[in-house]
Amino acid sequence: MVFEHEMIDGILRIDCLNSPYGVTVEDSEVVMSVVIDKILEVRKVERIILAETREYEYDFEQTRMLVEIANVYDKLLNQVKILSLSRISAKGCEKFAPKWLAETHSLVLDMLKGDPIGAYVRVKRRIRLLQTRMEKTNIFMSRCLRHYVENVLTPIKxxxxxxTLIKMVKDRLEGYRIGDRSLYREIFHPLIRPNFMLTRYMATPPKNGRMVDKYTIGNDTIVEIFKIPGKIRYFYFISPPEFRLPEEKYALLDSARRYMAEHKPTRAEFTDPEKAREVFLNIGRDLIRELAKSRGISLTSNELEQLARILSRYTAGFGILEVLLSDEKIQDVYVNSPIGLTPIYIQHADFEECETNLIPTREDAEAWATRFRMLSGRPLDEANPVLDTELIVPGARARVCAITRTLSPDGLGYAFRRHRDKPWTLPLFIKVKFIDPLYAGLMSFLIDGSRTLLIAGTRSSGKTSLLGSLMLExxxxxxxxxxEDTLELPVVQLRQLGYNIERLKSRSVITRVEAELPAEEALRTALRLGDSCLIIGE
Incomplete structure (x- = not known):
């Protein structure tokens, strides 16, 4: 049913599917009026989500403006008693009461909730008009008008x-046309996301931003870098294909996601993420094809493959994280606690630390935590508030550090250190001028001579990358x-190249999971596994 609502953890979610009045408060006075009514019904609201084929989420500041309007409405009706006859007309002025009561009724009950700016403008104009009439009329009429202005119109004004809403626009109302919602569109900017994904995103680039770079990831993801006056960080604006689909394709993906939610993964799929992704990709491809056929939607093979990849990314994958990590220019991804209040930050190879247009939700954070527990076999809870593991997604690998209470008082937080999907080699290092040919030749010579090497350096100095390149020698x-305590070395790629390699995982020095062997025991075990080249990670 249209405009049904639910309230969970301070988030008011209103179903606007099939609404004939639109979806957003900035475009529709009916929707704004409905939102005000729902706020009055549930009271303590921190965020508002209007759900259709996409979800439009209003953050705390925008929600607070709507809550203030709801409080004004409630105060005028229930405390001020603005519609009482004693306020409408003075003694002896009862004959004017029906007209003024109807006017006040229209102003407060009909207009204030859906168009508070228009209501304010109308009140101001009405006060100005009646004050002019007071100067030109007789004493009796002047007394009646003054009572109405002072006891009804002025309290509303x-x-x-x-x-906050009126304060923001008060100086811009000269010549304002009642019913025009352009000011609302300037003030309210909901974060938009398709129904099948949890992460919120800013759909439009920042105002006054100057684009300094633009490039694509793969064939369909656009990245724009903006410099915003007055801000230190650059703004990383990413637009993957799932943000730009037409409504009919969003509907297809949402329906397919609901069907796939009933799929129960096997134990093998849990332990092999690549197999799970392949299964979901195949199921999704067939499902989308059937749904499109049943709805009379024509899809090319490329469109079908694109939708299937998007669907698998948000079911078997890690959603928007995969899109970010597929950008080779990103070095680190930071998701700070409390999640849902701040955007994702990244460390960019060319523009250093950047703010992104992506804001993860608490549901995102909890889903990632569950996946990391499952994939790593390590706990993440108040007794074990740190988890170190590795994330492998199409096109990238990353080291993951997750924290939660009690270490992080604000709950879950993440840091992702991106590694190349294809390992570094000494020739690649020479190409990017990380080392020179003499150094590469010397290191290769030492390895051929079976020498023991120690690779040390500060954070982000390239220790793991250099070690991986030397393993290829x-x-x-x-x-x-x-x-290793966290699996970062390119063991999988080395196996694919034909190396005879065995990987051991020791207890993390941070998490100290009792079910895992400490580093010294893992080392003793490695020595018992026969003659081999021994590689010890940090």
Missing amino acids: EALEKT IMKKFRIVTV
């Missing part, structure tokens, strides 16, 4: 002037055993 006839 003063109550509205105290709200080991001849394939030698067996390799690696010991």
